[in-house]
Amino acid sequence: MKKFVNCLTGSRILATLILPFMWKILSPLAIVIFVVLILLTDFFDGMLARKYNVQTLFGMILDQVADKAFGIMMLLIIGIYEPTFYLLVLMEVIIAVINILAALRGATTKSSFLGKTKMWVLGAATFLALVSIFDKQLLDIIRIDYLRNLLLTFMKNEESILLVVGSITVGSQIMVATDYTRHILKELKKSNEQIKYNFKSKKEIMKVLFDTKYYLKNKNLSYAKHFLK
Numbered sequence: 001m002k003k004f005v006n007c008l009t010g011s012r013i014l015a016t017l018i019l020p021f022m023w024k025i026l027s028p029l030a031i032v033i034f035v036v037l038i039l040l041t042d043f044f045d046g047m048l049a050r051k052y053n054v055q056t057l058f059g060m061i062l063d064q065v066a067d068k069a070f071g072i073m074m075l076l077i078i079g080i081y082e083p084t085f086y087l088l089v090l091m092e093v094i095i096a097v098i099n100i101l102a103a104l105r106g107a108t109t110k111s112s113f114l115g116k117t118k119m120w121v122l123g124a125a126t127f128l129a130l131v132s133i134f135d136k137q138l139l140d141i142i143r144i145d146y147l148r149n150l151l152l153t154f155m156k157n158e159e160s161i162l163l164v165v166g167s168i169t170v171g172s173q174i175m176v177a178t179d180y181t182r183h184i185l186k187e188l189k190k191s192n193e194q195i196k197y198n199f200k201s202k203k204e205i206m207k208v209l210f211d212t213k214y215y216l217k218n219k220n221l222s223y224a225k226h227f228l229k
Helices: 002-025 028-051 057-081 085-105 113-133 135-141 145-191 202-210 212-218 223-227
Strands: none
Touching: 002 028, 002 057, 028 057, 028 135, 057 085, 057 113, 057 202, 057 212, 085 113, 085 145, 085 223, 113 135, 113 145, 135 145, 202 223
16 A cells, blocks of 8 residues: 555646646636546545555655645746746745755644645646636636626636736745744754764665554654754
8 A cells, every 4th residue: 555655646747847838738618627637646645645554754755745736837838828937936936946945954844724725725826727728618618697608707807817926926935934934944054963964774764764663653753854864
């Protein structure tokens, strides 16, 4: 089951990499189904890992990479239609770099309430951008008058709506980047610990990556403390 869960997470990375190609050849409805299937892997891998008690550090890292890759890929695709969304990509990359540098310095990179809120705002912006891209196709499909009227209202004001939502999203990203940086610097100053990059043995690293008991006991450690002596 452990291998299956990790393969499920890995399939999200593979699906993300081929998403731009599928975007060109699939119909709008097929694209939506494909994206939903990618999102479902994010739900099921975590659920299965917890249910069958096969959580590992490798799985957690793979899941984080898959989530970040999918989010950035979606924003890059949307940026083709809405160039202002490239700014959202830049901010997501900056946040990822901050987290990577923090991990290398031995600081923890837990998601804060502000970070989770940012993800919801980013998700809403992505959803509205997708509606904007497929608005005409959606109008042909939707038969409920209320939803059609709502969509028509959105189509009349979509440029302004996307500008406002995009601005709010960038603002939340800047707040998260600032909050993470402040938290990391405070933690590093408090610990005042000099990291020595002396890695554990191959056998120890394999246990760190794939042993469930180790992960459950030490999951709150920084990445550096997992792999360094």
